[in-house]
Amino acid sequence: MERLPNPARRAMLAAGTMALLPLRGRAAARVDILNVSYDPTRELYKKFNAAFARHWTDQEGGDIGIRMSHGGSGAQARSVIDGLNADVVTLALAYDIDAIAAAGRLARDWQARMPDGSTPYTSTIVFLVRKGNPKQIKDWSDLTRRGVQVITPNPKTSGGARWNFLAAYAWALNEGGDAKALAYARDLLKNVPVLDTGARGATITFTERGIGDVLLAWENEAFLSIAEAKPGTFEVVVPSLSILAEPPVAVVDQVVDRRGTRKLAEAYLQYLYTPDGQEICAQNFYRPRLQSVAQKYQHQFPMVKLSTIEQFGGWTQAQQRFFADGGIFDQIYRPGG
Amino acid sequence: MAVAASLSGWRKPSVLPGFGPSFGLTITYLSLIVLLPLAAMVLTTIGGGWQSFLHAVLQPRALAAFRVTLSCAGGSAAIAAAAGLLIAWVLVRHRFPGRRLMDAFVDLPFALPTAVAGIALTSLYAPNGWIGSLLAPLGIRVAFTPLGIVVALTFIGLPFVVRAVQPVLQELEHEQEEASHMLGASGWQTFRRVIFPALTPALLTGFTMALARGLGEYGSVIFIAGNKPMISEIVPLLIVIDLDQFNYAGATALGTTMLLISFLLLLAINRLQDWMRVRHGD
Numbered sequence: 001m002e003r004l005p006n007p008a009r010r011a012m013l014a015a016g017t018m019a020l021l022p023l024r025g026r027a028a029a030r031v032d033i034l035n036v037s038y039d040p041t042r043e044l045y046k047k048f049n050a051a052f053a054r055h056w057t058d059q060e061g062g063d064i065g066i067r068m069s070h071g072g073s074g075a076q077a078r079s080v081i082d083g084l085n086a087d088v089v090t091l092a093l094a095y096d097i098d099a100i101a102a103a104g105r106l107a108r109d110w111q112a113r114m115p116d117g118s119t120p121y122t123s124t125i126v127f128l129v130r131k132g133n134p135k136q137i138k139d140w141s142d143l144t145r146r147g148v149q150v151i152t153p154n155p156k157t158s159g160g161a162r163w164n165f166l167a168a169y170a171w172a173l174n175e176g177g178d179a180k181a182l183a184y185a186r187d188l189l190k191n192v193p194v195l196d197t198g199a200r201g202a203t204i205t206f207t208e209r210g211i212g213d214v215l216l217a218w219e220n221e222a223f224l225s226i227a228e229a230k231p232g233t234f235e236v237v238v239p240s241l242s243i244l245a246e247p248p249v250a251v252v253d254q255v256v257d258r259r260g261t262r263k264l265a266e267a268y269l270q271y272l273y274t275p276d277g278q279e280i281c282a283q284n285f286y287r288p289r290l291q292s293v294a295q296k297y298q299h300q301f302p303m304v305k306l307s308t309i310e311q312f313g314g315w316t317q318a319q320q321r322f323f324a325d326g327g328i329f330d331q332i333y334r335p336g337g
Numbered sequence: 338m339a340v341a342a343s344l345s346g347w348r349k350p351s352v353l354p355g356f357g358p359s360f361g362l363t364i365t366y367l368s369l370i371v372l373l374p375l376a377a378m379v380l381t382t383i384g385g386g387w388q389s390f391l392h393a394v395l396q397p398r399a400l401a402a403f404r405v406t407l408s409c410a411g412g413s414a415a416i417a418a419a420a421g422l423l424i425a426w427v428l429v430r431h432r433f434p435g436r437r438l439m440d441a442f443v444d445l446p447f448a449l450p451t452a453v454a455g456i457a458l459t460s461l462y463a464p465n466g467w468i469g470s471l472l473a474p475l476g477i478r479v480a481f482t483p484l485g486i487v488v489a490l491t492f493i494g495l496p497f498v499v500r501a502v503q504p505v506l507q508e509l510e511h512e513q514e515e516a517s518h519m520l521g522a523s524g525w526q527t528f529r530r531v532i533f534p535a536l537t538p539a540l541l542t543g544f545t546m547a548l549a550r551g552l553g554e555y556g557s558v559i560f561i562a563g564n565k566p567m568i569s570e571i572v573p574l575l576i577v578i579d580l581d582q583f584n585y586a587g588a589t590a591l592g593t594t595m596l597l598i599s600f601l602l603l604l605a606i607n608r609l610q611d612w613m614r615v616r617h618g619d
Contacts, residue, residue, distance in 0.1 A: 209463055
């Protein structure tokens with residue numbers, strides 16, 4: 001929640017208290033659900049929650065509240081596995097929700113329950129560079145040049161960083177097979193001076209602390225940085241090939257059935273697929289699935305050739321091969337030179 | 338000594354009423370806050386089996402992290418000990434304007450959230466920071482290298498040394514120094530043979546506490562370390578990374594090993610302290 005100046009906060013508190021008073025007599029209590037999400041969705045869900053609450057009150061009546069929790073995707077999934085009562089999860093990659101399903105908290109076929117593999121919006125990985133692109137970074141090949149510093153979080157802890165890594169790998173694979181891709185990934189990591197634990201941390205390292213020449217970022221995070229910084233501080237560079245990042249959403253069966261919030265939780269996620277919901281996604285720089293909305297915001301999203309996670313056999317395989325202990329990431333990470 | 342005191346005090350009447358309730362409370366408190374969580378961790382580790390324990394602890398990345406953690410914590414505790422001794426000396430032995438203010442500054446690292454310390458140090462020592470930009474032309478990089486970890490841990494560990502040495506230094510009788518001087522010892526000899534031995538136990542205590550704190554420190558380090566595997570990744574971070582990969586067995590294995598190492602180190606230093614007390618006579 002944003003900090004409001006004191007008088008404003010007091011006024012809001014007073015208004016809130018007054019609004020609550022008449023409710024006390026009525027039987028209909030306010031229903032809360034908790035959405036456990038990853039780092040860069042803060043702005044998206046702030047807007048979306050307000051819109052959905054209005055929609056729900058109009059359609060069904062009754063007062064609802066949506067609480068948010070943000071953090072690294074893996075850490076968030078772990079909290080849910082360990083017992084955090086999330087009614088819905090909206091995470092960075094399917095692997096993290098699979099892990100929750102493996103712990104028995106939701107059905108294993110969760111991804112088939114909603115349209116588009118339960119991913120209402122997509123994103124991709126782009127480069128964020130400093131004003132005027134002083135190092136002339138145009139494509140993935142420029143990232144391994146001497147003297148170019150690349151900022152990306154640690155793929156072991158950050159969902160976004162896994163997409164970054166796979167995007168880079170997919171490009172190199174396209175250029176010349178597995179051996180070339182391995183060598184490229186190794187060279188790329190040599191140019192990474194800091195491995196932050198989460199996507200937001202890496203963004204701050206690049207934008208606020210001024211470290212590095214290029215940030216590998218979620219497209220939405222990159223556009224948001226530009227929107228929030230002084231005009232002309234940063235530029236987005238779109239590489240020749242990137243990856244289609246599909247952040248999935250799911251209802252946590254065990255929690256909604258116990259709390260009796262299934263109807264609300266399902267309606268909440270469904271609303272993401274409606275034209276209104278899709279519009280809010282697009283306004284927050286997530287690529288909408290719905291054709292009509294996609295066309296409307298076409299100018300906002302650069303055309304880019306996209307690889308998909310299917311190229312790596314889905315998330316379970318990709319996780320095992322690249323990011324598990326002893327996987328490719330561990331193998332190529334060796335002290336500089 | 339502490340053990341001897343508690344044994345001789347066993348069931349003797351004391352100022353505090355009721356040995357029974359207070360002893361019971363002590364046991365309960367220690368169990369709930371300290372022993373049970375540690376026991377749970379060790380049990381989880383044992384549940385994972387030897388194979389996975391060895392696999393988690395002996396993989397190159399974990400070994401490198403142990404090396405980084407131990408060497409940085411040790412190095413920074415040594416620096417903190419030297420600098421802390423000097424600061425304590427200045428604060429006790431000299432009178433100057435602003436002394437009390439400086440005395441209060443020493444405690445700041447205790448109170449400051451460690452993440453704040455880490456971020457502040459990082460922006461100072463980053464290649465484009467105030468100090469970092471001066472060091473960069475000399476080819477010295479502090480932030481995002483193990484050197485940065487040492488800086489952060491020295492910051493965190495300093496007050497432990499100062500606060501351990503200060504009271505002892507205050508108690509030290511001036512007459513001893515005068516006697517030493519009268520017997521013809523030079524200033525250096527007086528320091529080395531008279532003052533330093535008296536301070537050593539306190540200095541060791543400070544060093545130990547700084548070291549113990551450094552081994553477990555997470556908040557300030559992750560900001561300045563760069564967190565690169567094999568180079569500047571500390572064990573506490575590796576534990577968090579393991580947890581984020583849902584690898585509970587690996588995380589608890591690292592935690593248990595860390596516990597063991599810390600315990601052995603502290604034990605060794607305590608023994609050393611006792612031995613020195615006996616040698617120099619308390």
